[in-house]
Amino acid sequence: MKLQFLYHPVPNAVDAARFYREQFGWTELWREKDMTIGMKMPGTDVVLMLDQDDGELTAGGIFEVPSVDDFYREKKHVLQFEGAPTDIPGGRYAQFRDPAGNVVRILDSTKEQ
Known part of the structure; x- marks a missing residue:
């Protein structure tokens, strides 16, 4: 990451x-x-x-991974994801929460723009 x-x-x-x-x-x-x-x-x-934003999202880091879908498949049983990966311009996106409840966002650049 x-x-x-x-x-x-x-x-x-x-x-x-x-x-x-x-x-x-x-x-x-x-x-x-x-x-x-x-x-x-x-x-x-x-x-x-x-x-x-309307104030519901919190500040934090967004981390690049080689493949959001692969990361999700590998970690979905041990991390608290907030929904499945979604398309964004140029790639895919997902987010999960760490044990303290902080949102951790991940993205990849797998799609051509």
């Missing part, structure tokens, strides 16, 4: 991106409409993902 994103749910992704750009000089890497924005953090390959 490799950390790819720090996930931050925000009430307004555009306003949040402006904050990180103006206060820290971070640059926008990509955008999905005005709902999800990836910000480049200097000195790391990890991207801050600002996602406009």
Whole structure:
């Protein structure tokens, strides 16, 4: 597992991106409409993902694995997954909870964009 994103749910992704750009000089890497924005953090390959959300999701890391489906098959009996893997742009996604109840998100890049 490799950390790819720090996930931050925000009430307004555009306003949040402006904050990180103006206060820290971070640059926008990509955008999905005005709902999800990836910000480049200097000195790391990890991207801050600002996602406009209604407040139900929590902040945390998103980790890349070679295959979400394989990971799910291997771990579904020992980890507390919150549903089966789903499609996302460019790959697959799933999430589970650690013993403390924190959400751990995983994704892969198995689909061509």
